[in-house]
Structure formats: C-alpha cells, structure tokens
Amino acid sequence: MSNRTLLLEIGLEEMPARFVTNAMNQLKQRVEKWFESHRLSYSKVEAYSTPRRLAVVVDGLVEKQEDMEEEAKGPSKKIAIDDAGEWSKAAQGFARGQGATVNDLYFKELKGEEYVFLKKHTSGEAVQSLLPELKEVILSIPFPKNMKWGTNDLRFVRPVKWIVALFGEEVVPFDIAGIHTNRVTYGHRFLGSKVEVKEADHYVQTLLKEFVIVDPLERKKAIRTQIERMAEEENWSIFIDEDLLEEVNNLVEYPTALYGSFDERFLTVPDDVLITSMREHQRYFPVKNGAGELLPYFVTVRNGDHRHLENVQKGNEKVLRARLADSEFFYQEDLRKNFASLFDRLEAIVYHEELGSVADKVRRVKDLAVKLADKAGATEVEKQQTERAARLSKVDLVTHMVNEFPELEGRMGEEYALKAGEHVNVAQAIREHYLPKQSGDPLPQSSISAYVAVADKLDTLVTSFGIGNIPTGSQDPHGLRRQTAGILQIFLSEAWSFDLFTCIEEAIDLAAERDLLKRSKQEIIRDLTDFVKLRYKSILQDQGIRYDVVDAILKTQLGRVTIVVRKGKFLMEQLSTPSFKNDVEAFSRVTNIAKKAEDKKAMVDKGLFQEKQEKELQTLAEEKQDKLLTLLNESRIEEAYDELKSLEPAIHDYFDHVMVMADDPKVKQNRLSQMVLVAKTITSFADFQTIVFHS
Numbered sequence: 001m002s003n004r005t006l007l008l009e010i011g012l013e014e015m016p017a018r019f020v021t022n023a024m025n026q027l028k029q030r031v032e033k034w035f036e037s038h039r040l041s042y043s044k045v046e047a048y049s050t051p052r053r054l055a056v057v058v059d060g061l062v063e064k065q066e067d068m069e070e071e072a073k074g075p076s077k078k079i080a081i082d083d084a085g086e087w088s089k090a091a092q093g094f095a096r097g098q099g100a101t102v103n104d105l106y107f108k109e110l111k112g113e114e115y116v117f118l119k120k121h122t123s124g125e126a127v128q129s130l131l132p133e134l135k136e137v138i139l140s141i142p143f144p145k146n147m148k149w150g151t152n153d154l155r156f157v158r159p160v161k162w163i164v165a166l167f168g169e170e171v172v173p174f175d176i177a178g179i180h181t182n183r184v185t186y187g188h189r190f191l192g193s194k195v196e197v198k199e200a201d202h203y204v205q206t207l208l209k210e211f212v213i214v215d216p217l218e219r220k221k222a223i224r225t226q227i228e229r230m231a232e233e234e235n236w237s238i239f240i241d242e243d244l245l246e247e248v249n250n251l252v253e254y255p256t257a258l259y260g261s262f263d264e265r266f267l268t269v270p271d272d273v274l275i276t277s278m279r280e281h282q283r284y285f286p287v288k289n290g291a292g293e294l295l296p297y298f299v300t301v302r303n304g305d306h307r308h309l310e311n312v313q314k315g316n317e318k319v320l321r322a323r324l325a326d327s328e329f330f331y332q333e334d335l336r337k338n339f340a341s342l343f344d345r346l347e348a349i350v351y352h353e354e355l356g357s358v359a360d361k362v363r364r365v366k367d368l369a370v371k372l373a374d375k376a377g378a379t380e381v382e383k384q385q386t387e388r389a390a391r392l393s394k395v396d397l398v399t400h401m402v403n404e405f406p407e408l409e410g411r412m413g414e415e416y417a418l419k420a421g422e423h424v425n426v427a428q429a430i431r432e433h434y435l436p437k438q439s440g441d442p443l444p445q446s447s448i449s450a451y452v453a454v455a456d457k458l459d460t461l462v463t464s465f466g467i468g469n470i471p472t473g474s475q476d477p478h479g480l481r482r483q484t485a486g487i488l489q490i491f492l493s494e495a496w497s498f499d500l501f502t503c504i505e506e507a508i509d510l511a512a513e514r515d516l517l518k519r520s521k522q523e524i525i526r527d528l529t530d531f532v533k534l535r536y537k538s539i540l541q542d543q544g545i546r547y548d549v550v551d552a553i554l555k556t557q558l559g560r561v562t563i564v565v566r567k568g569k570f571l572m573e574q575l576s577t578p579s580f581k582n583d584v585e586a587f588s589r590v591t592n593i594a595k596k597a598e599d600k601k602a603m604v605d606k607g608l609f610q611e612k613q614e615k616e617l618q619t620l621a622e623e624k625q626d627k628l629l630t631l632l633n634e635s636r637i638e639e640a641y642d643e644l645k646s647l648e649p650a651i652h653d654y655f656d657h658v659m660v661m662a663d664d665p666k667v668k669q670n671r672l673s674q675m676v677l678v679a680k681t682i683t684s685f686a687d688f689q690t691i692v693f694h695s
Contacts, residue, residue, distance in 0.1 A: 003043070003062055004168035006131070007200035009055035009185060010138055010176075011162035017051065017250035019157060021216065023141055024049035030137045031056050038130055039066045048204070048214035050253040052161075052189070054141075055214060057203055061167070065124025072098050074116035077107055091116055131167055135174040152177040162186060166200040187212050188253050191304060211254040211305065220249045223301055226257035227285065230299065234259075237288045238299055241279065248283050252303040259287070260317040264296045266324045269331050270415050276405050277323050284320070330400035334412075339420040343391065345398040354467050355516055358394050361459060364510050366390035369455035371506055375498040378447065382425075386451045389429035392417060393452055396430070410434045429453075436486045443486075443493045450494050454503075457483040462507040465524050465531075466517035484535040491561035492539075497635065499559035504528055532558065540568050548692045549575075555687035563635055570637045571686060586651045587644075587688040593660055594679035597672035604677055608670040613654045618674060620650050625681045632684065644685050647678070 008031070015023070028047035035042060035058075043060030074080065074094035082088045087102045094116060095102050104118045139154075146155040154160075154177045165172035165181040174181055183196050185203075187210020197206050204214055213219045224240060231238040249255070266274060271294045278284035278298050287297040298320065302312050346359035355361065369390040373383045396402045396413035405412075413430035425448045432449035433456055435441055444450045464470070464478055471480050491500060508521050517524070533554050540550045545568040553568045574580040609615050624643050631640035660671045682688065 003060045005166075005200040006042075006058040006061045006172075007055070007164060007166040007197065007203050008058075008134060008138075008172075009048075009053055009162075009164040009203070010160060011053050011164070011186060012156075012160060013158040014051045015158050015250075017247045019143055020049050020051060020054075020250040021246065023143060023157065024054050024216070026141050027054050027138070028056055030140055031058070031134070034134065034137050035061075038133075039068065039124065040127060040130070041066070046215075049216055049250070050212060050214060050219075051251060052186075052253065053214070055164075055203070057200065059201070062127060064126050065130070067124050068122040070120045070122065072118055072120050073110070074105070074118070077114040077116065080105070080116045094118075128167060128170070128172070131165070131172040132174040134165065134172070135176060138176065150177075164197055164203075166197060169199050186210075188304070191254065213254060216249055219252065219255055220245060223249060223252075223255045223257060226255070226301075227299055230257060230259060234297075235290075236295065236297070237290060237292070238285055239288070240285065244279055244283065244285065248301050251283065252301055254304060255301045256304060256306055256309070257299060257301050258309050258313055259297055259299045260313045260320070261297050262317065262320055262324055266328055267294060267296060269324070269328050270412075272408060272411050272415075273327050273331065273401065273405065274324065276408055277327050278320065280405070280407065281323055282316070282320055284316075326404070327401070330404055334399045334401055334416060335419060339395060339416045339422075340392060342395045342398050346394055349397065352463075352467075354518075355463050356514075358397065360514070362391060362394050364459050364463075364507075364514070365393065365452065365455045367510055368458060368503075368507055369451045372451045372455055372503065373447075375503070376447065376451070376494070376496055378451070382448060385423055385425045385448050386429070388422070389426045389433070389448055390452045390455065392422070392426065393430050393433050393456065436482075436489060438482060439485070443490055447494065450490050454487050454490050455507075457487050458503060458507045459511075461487070461528070462504060462524065463511050463516060465528055466508065466511055466519055468518055470527060470531075480531075481535065484532060485538060488532075488535055488539050488561055492565060495562055497560060497562060500532070500561055501525070501529070501559040529558070536564065540565065543568065545569065545572055546575075548690050549686075551690040552686040552688060555690070556683060556685065560633075560635075563632060563637070566635060566637050567686060570641065571691070574641075575691075581693050583645055583648055584688045584691055584693070586648045587682045589655060590651060590675055590682060591679045591687070591689055594672070594675040596661075597669075597676050599669070599673070600676055602669060602673040602676075604673045605670050608667055610667065611658050613650070613657045614671070614674065617647075617650045617654045617678065620647060621674075621678045621681055625677075625684075628681060628684060640685060644682065647681070651678070 024047045028045055032045055041062050042058050044058075046057045046059070048055040048057070075090045080088055080091035087105070091105060092102055095105060095118065098118055098120055100118050100120070105116050106118065107114045108117045139156075143157040146157055148155050149159045160176050160179050162184060163176060163179055163181045164183060164185050165174065166183055171181055171183055183198070184194060185197055185207065187193055187195055187207060192210030192212060195206060195210055197203055207214050213222065223245060227238055227240060230236070274294060275286045278286050282300070284298040284300050287295045287299060289295055300316050302309070343359065346362060347357050349358040351358045351361045366387055369386050370383055373386045378386065392413065396409060396416060399412060399416065401412045402409050410431040410433065414427045417427035417430055418424070425446055428446055429444070429449040429452050432444040432446065433452040435444050435449070435453060444453045460478065460483055461480055464480055469478065487500070504525065505521070508517070508524055511517050512521065536554060536558060537550055540553065541547070543565060549568055549571045552571065553564055556567075558564055604618060606615070606618065609618070624647060628640050628643050631643060658671065660668070660675060662668045662671065
C-alpha cells in the first residue's frame with residue numbers, strides 16, 4: 001500500500017495573536033515527536049495557523065509501524081540454570097514474561113559474566129489504529145493562559161469549535177470536549193463558508209478558495225509585498241517592524257493592506273507619541289518621507305479582500321483621530337506644567353513597599369551617580385549635569401503621556417526637559433538611563449547617561465538583594481539579570497577602570513544608611529558576586545571566549561570589567577601559540593600541589609630552605625607578585641603575562657631538584673607555603689588549570 005497524507009486541524013475561537021506562532025510550532029514538534037516514539041516514518045510535516053486554527057499536514061506517512069527486533073536481557077547463567085542443569089524457574093519466568101519459551105533462550109557474555117538473552121519480535125500496528133492518540137498531542141500544547149468554557153472540564157487556549165482529522169480520505173475518529181472529528185472546516189468568517197476537505201492533501205487549496213491563507217509565511221509575504229508596492233506607488237518610506245508584522249499576520253486570515261490619513265495638526269505632537277499610538281493601540285504602520293519625516297498617513301491591514309476598502313479606511317481614520325486627539329491633549333497638558341516641579345509627585349508613587357517611594361529611589365540614584373562620575377574623572381560641570389539628570393530621571397512617570405503610554409518613559413522625559421530649557425546632556429540622560437532595556441539594545445551614548453544608567457541599575461540590584469528578592473530559576477520579575485548584564489556592558493563601553501565591586505559596596509552603604517536592608521553587607525556581596533559571575537559568563541562568551549578560558553578568568557578578581565574581558569581575549573590568542581601549553585603545565589603544577597597545604601596562610605620561612613632553587617623561586621615570585629598586580633591594574637595585560645611567564649624556567653628547575661612532600665614535616669609545610677605564595681601570583685592572572693588542550 002502507498003503512503004498517505006495526514007491532516008490535523010483544530011478550529012478555535014480567535015486566539016491572542018501573540019500565542020499563535022508558538023502554538024503552531026509546538027503542535028508540529030509534538031506531532032513529530034509522537035511519530036518518532038511510535039516508529040512511524042513520513043516525508044515531512046508542514047505547520048499552518050491562522051487566528052482561528054492550528055494545523056499540520058504530514059506528507060508520506062506510512063500505513064504501518066515498522067516491525068521491531070529487540071534483544072531482552074534476563075538473569076545471569078548461574079541463576080538461570082539449576083543444580084540439575086535444567087532451566088530454573090527464574091529463566092522460565094523470564095521467557096514467559098517476554099512471550100517466548102525456554103527454547104528461545106541463549107547465553108551471551110556481558111562484562112565478563114554470562115547472561116540469558118532472547119530475541120523479541122514486535123509486529124508493527126496499522127497506523128489507523130494509532131492515530132486517534134493524536135488527541136493527547138493536541139491537549140498537550142502549552143499556552144501562556146488557558147480558559148474553561150461551558151460545562152467542560154477541559155482547559156484550553158480558546159473554545160474548540162471543530163476538528164478535522166484525515167488520513168488520506170479517511171476520518172481519524174476521536175473527540176475533544178464533545179467535538180468529534182470529521183472532514184468539515186470553515187473558511188473566512190465573512191467571505192468564506194463551511195466546506196468539506198475531500199482528501200488531506202487538498203487542505204491548503206480548499207481553504208484558499210474560502211479566503212483563508214493557512215500558511216503564515218505566505219500571509220506575511222503577501223502583507224510585505226502589498227506594503228512595499230504601496231510605498232513605491234506613493235513615494236513613501238514605510239518601515240516594516242518585524243514584531244508588528246508578526247502580530248498583524250496573526251490577526252488576519254486573508255490580508256489586504258490599505259492606507260488612511262490624519263489631520264496634519266497632530267504632527268506637532270512628538271513623532272514617538274504618534275508612532276506609539278498607531279503601532280501599539282491600532283497596529284498601524286507609520287509612513288515617512290524620504291528624509292525620515294513623519295507624514296500624516298498610516299497603513300493598516302484588513303482581514304478581508306479589496307471590496308469596500310473606502311469604508312474600512314474611514315472607520316480606521318475615525319478611530320485613529322480619537323486616539324491622536326487624546327495624545328495631543330495629554331501633550332499640551334503636560335507642557336503647561338513646570339517639568340522639574342513634578343518631582344514632588346514622585347513621593348506619592350510607591351517604588352517598593354520595603355524600599356520607599358520612587359522619590360526615595362531617585363535620591364539614592366543621584367548620590368550614587370555622582371560617586372560614579374567622580375570615579376570616572378568627570379569635570380565639575382559633568383557632575384552637576386549628572387546630578388540634575390538623576391534627579392529628573394523619573395519625573396516623566398507622573399505625566400499624562402507616560403501614564404497613557406508607559407513604553408514612552410524616558411523618551412517623554414527628554415522631550416519635556418528640552419522644552420523646559422534643561423541642558424541637552426541632562427535631557428539625553430533622562431532617556432538613555434533606561435538603556436539597555438533588553439539584549440541587543442543600544443547602550444547610553446554619553447557619559448552623563450552612563451553614570452545615571454549604572455546608578456539606577458546598581459540601586460535596583462543591591463536593594464533587591466538587600467531585602468532578599470533574589471532571582472531563582474527562570475523567575476526574575478525585576479529583570480535583575482538583564483540589568484546586571486547592562487551594567488557590565490556599560491562599564492565595557494565606557495572603558496571604566498574603577499572597581500565594580502567598590503561601586504556595589506557604596507550602593508549597599510547608601511541603602512544601609514537609610515535602614516533599608518534586611519541582610520548583612522557580607523551576605524549581599526557574597527550573593528551578588530555569584531550573580532555577577534554568571535552575567536560575566538554570558539558577556540565573555542558573547543565576545544567569542546571559550547568556555548574553559550571563561551572559567552579560568554572567573555576564578556580571579558572580577559571588579560575591573562575591562563581587564564576581565566581583555567584577559568579573556570588575550571588568553572584566547574595564546575591558545576594558538578606553541579609555548580602556551582608548556583606555560584599552563586608549569587603553572588598548573590604549582591596550583592595543584594598548593595591545594596595540599598593545610599595552612600594556606602602560613603608564612604614562608606627562608607631559613608628552612610635547603611636548595612638554591614627554593615631561594616631562586618622565592619625571590620622571583622616576590623619580585624613578580626607586586627609587579628604583576630601593578631601591570632594588571634594598569635590594564636597592561638600582555639606585559640603582565642610576560643612577567644608571569646618568566647617564572648616558568650624557575651618553576652621547572654624547582655620541581656627538577658626539590659621534593660615538596662619532604663619527610664621533615666617543617667620543611668614539607670614550608671615548601672607547601674611557598675607553593676601557595678607562587679600559586680597566588682599565578683592565579684591573580686587566571687586559574688590555568690581549567691584550560692583544556694585538544695589533541
């Protein structure tokens with residue numbers, strides 16, 4: 001018998017657009033996994049979706065499971081054979097349990113001992129008898145939110161309205177929440193009709209005749225092509241935001257792009273406000289001219305064909321007019337107020353019930369930002385601008401516009417600060433102190449912005465850890481991982497040479513002065529050190545630094561961010577040099593044996609030295625220790641490594657002539673203490689033991 005096509009479609013009430021793509025992919029993956037677990041081969045699985053349906057079409061599905069040959073292992077020979085040389089009850093029971101007889105048993109050696117085995121043949125079942133199990137695959141699809149409807153106990157993303165399940169021309173029988181499978185599907189809600197799918201491989205074409213494009217990639221391509229054609233015809237520039245395109249694509253089954261216009265008077269409102277209003281509230285694409293200036297037009301996508309587009313256009317224009325009128329009103333109302341005077345309103349906004357108001361947070365951020373500016377060598381003018389920017393950084397939270405569009409926080413603060421006559425650096429920092437908001441975002445572009453951004457993030461990080469709000473597993477409601485990564489990225493971008501952990505301690509002290517902390521300073525620093533290490537790991541790996549080199553670096557001092565990254569890059573370069581392996585072997589001999597010292601703080605007694613190699617290594621290590629730290633602090637990484645490398649001949653000479661584990665306990669302890677001293681010098685650069693050399 002030839003292979004056939006399987007169709008599985010779940011018809012639903014409209015799903016939220018943000019759920020559709022993931023649900024479609026989950027259905028495809030789970031169907032593929034089900035086939036694999038049931039030994040069913042096929043040519044390919046195509047996934048389809050619209051707001052009202054999830055579907056898969058499986059081409060070339062076999063008619064029958066593959067037969068399976070298994071080798072089953074039983075008891076050992078000494079248990080399988082009794083004293084009379086006959087099969088024991090254990091052997092007989094094993095055979096019965098496998099549906100065989102003792103005549104099928106044979107012995108086979110495994111790890112030096114013989115065991116009973118038998119070959120077990122399982123005939124494959126017909127696929128029709130297995131396909132009803134796909135019901136459980138459907139019910140296993142995860143959604144961010146589920147709902148219950150009617151008298152059913154089932155919880156699913158939306159009520160199930162129909163199910164199509166066909167294997168070739170045959171219906172696969174099962175039901176979900178009282179809805180039985182059949183061959184009937186539904187076209188576009190207004191343009192299409194109820195229709196039968198005659199065969200599984202006719203699915204896409206059948207629905208296209210009913211004004212449903214089930215392939216989301218085809219729908220998306222159609223939307224993009226229509227918008228690009230419109231832009232060319234009208235000489236417009238229309239930026240197609242991919243996230244917005246994805247959302248719009250999951251709102252329609254038969255897309256048709258059209259444009260509308262709005263009153264030019266609204267162009268006096270900042271572009272970001274108009275674009276946000278169009279994109280976030282109405283799912284419209286904004287229109288600009290060749291110079292990048294916003295034009296009084298918008299593009300939308302209807303769920304339907306080209307008929308009566310003028311009515312759709314007027315309806316969308318009416319809705320947008322009301323939205324933009326609100327935005328214009330909020331903007332004008334905000335401009336009537338003295339921007340700086342709005343700070344007092346932050347006293348009434350609770351930042352956290354245990355950490356005070358937003359105004360309290362701003363005061364902490366201001367103090368910390370000035371400290372950062374001072375460490376970075378900022379001028380007095382820059383410090384004043386930093387202090388002003390920090391004070392005004394959250395003021396726009398009490399404006400009408402940010403209340404309506406929270407995503408415009410910072411951006412509206414910049415706008416209102418400029419209108420109020422604040423310095424451009426101050427206004428820019430108000431906007432940029434939130435950066436980076438997520439991975440891949442740009443970083444603050446000015447030093448003033450960077451000081452306030454890091455201060456804001458450090459305060460959030462330290463106070464959260466200070467009251468015990470520490471991320472666990474995937475739970476990170478305050479985005480502390482993202483904010484910590486942002487701190488490291490800004491330190492790198494600004495090439496700050498001062499110590500991150502000194503800044504963390506100062507942030508802790510500022511919080512402690514206000515009696516906000518529930519945990520000791522030592523506990524907070526301990527937990528934050530581990531937390532920062534994990535963020536470092538991501539940063540270093542993003543820089544192309546190998547996992548073992550990352551581990552080597554993370555066991556050293558982590559306060560100087562630029563030095564940490566530069567050391568990682570330097571060691572990656574060394575991996576390709578012929579002598580590096582020898583260096584690592586020498587360094588690792590020292591650090592390995594240093595671990596055996598019971599007293600890691602014992603001083604080296606030079607009077608106990610018996611060999612000249614002990615004296616030579618001691619002199620050299622003491623000389624290099626301070627010099628190495630000085631070079632590292634000056635970020636002279638290559639020179640620091642050269643100093644460390646100069647220890648290698650003395651180390652090899654030492655081990656050629658000195659037995660560290662001497663019979664005399666005092667000599668032994670002294671030599672171990674010497675190894676601890678040398679190891680400390682070595683590990684100030686990296687823990688070379690973690691570095692792996694591949695043959």
